[in-house]
Amino acid sequence: MDQKDQPDHPARVQISPDGVMTGRTGRYTKHLGDMDGVYRDAEAYRAALAGRGPDELVYQVDSQDYGAHEGALTIGTSTLLPGRYGQEFAVTRGHLHRIANRAELYHCLSGHGVMLLETLDGQTEAVELTPGVAVNVPGDWIHRSVNVGDQPFVTLFTYATDAGQDYELIARAGGMKTLIVDDGAGGWKAVPNPDHRGYTESR
């Protein structure tokens, strides 16, 4: 971890409820073709891929940081487009922080979503987010955004820049323990994922 000789210069950013951050230092995008293996219903995913093509945007993350020195924060927005793959709602890949005790704030700016949270030892929580609702994701919780609405689901996030992300943990476990699916009545429900094999730490 770097130590700074000189304080960083304060950055002002403008955050639109549609997720675009003016003054960002980074952006990454995920497209439909990047989501292979993420959804349980492989046939539904392949059908979506055939119909919409691999280059369709599925989510976008804007961020601003000063580098990963001690005490620094990354701020940003996550914009997850709506979608359905079989019964499952659209999700982000999800991650545990590489420094697992690092917490993360998610504050919903627009849309309707769920923050799905799981611990390595099998606790699971689904926190519903609508504009103005936030979740302080504690350290040691794997977390993923789920869009259960029909509009983009946008959150403002903040985490310690040194936290890092482990994106492989979920794939190695056969997916998260819980799936967020259509409840058949216009809403969502959390159901067990029969393919989940339990989490194994990378370290």
Next chain:
Amino acid sequence: MDQKDQPDHPARVQISPDGVMTGRTGRYTKHLGDMDGVYRDAEAYRAALAGRGPDELVYQVDSQDYGAHEGALTIGTSTLLPGRYGQEFAVTRGHLHRIANRAELYHCLSGHGVMLLETLDGQTEAVELTPGVAVNVPGDWIHRSVNVGDQPFVTLFTYATDAGQDYELIARAGGMKTLIVDDGAGGWKAVPNPDHRGYTESR
């Protein structure tokens, strides 16, 4: 710093644009009588005190945290009511984090304010905040909120819970180096504070 045996249970909070946080674990309030010595124009402050009384609310901070263990974040809202003391706009006391390298996000939810930032060696920055604008306050910057509007100035904040706050540094220096004052044309400007003696670290 505590280490956790068990992950904390994720907390969902609801944040109103007026600054009230449902699901908070803490709240503190500052009243007019607590602000003695903060404003340069002591006569204007005494007149306000005589007219409005020491118990009038001037700002309120709601917060949620899980305790100050490594990696934990505190999230919250700061609601600073409008006011004028001579030419100076209403301010919070301001602080440097006790662990000075800890950054802090401030995201404006409502009102019109300025985040006034200074380093120990005399750099100064004034970042204007309106709804949707945020500042990622880097480590090693003293910072204070200033309400330059006529409505409550509300920000969402996030910082590492272990950061702590040094509130005495500014008083010891004769106030911050910069004052945010009425520009005589309906706006604000930053002017030097003739009483500022330079910052001296507490450690």
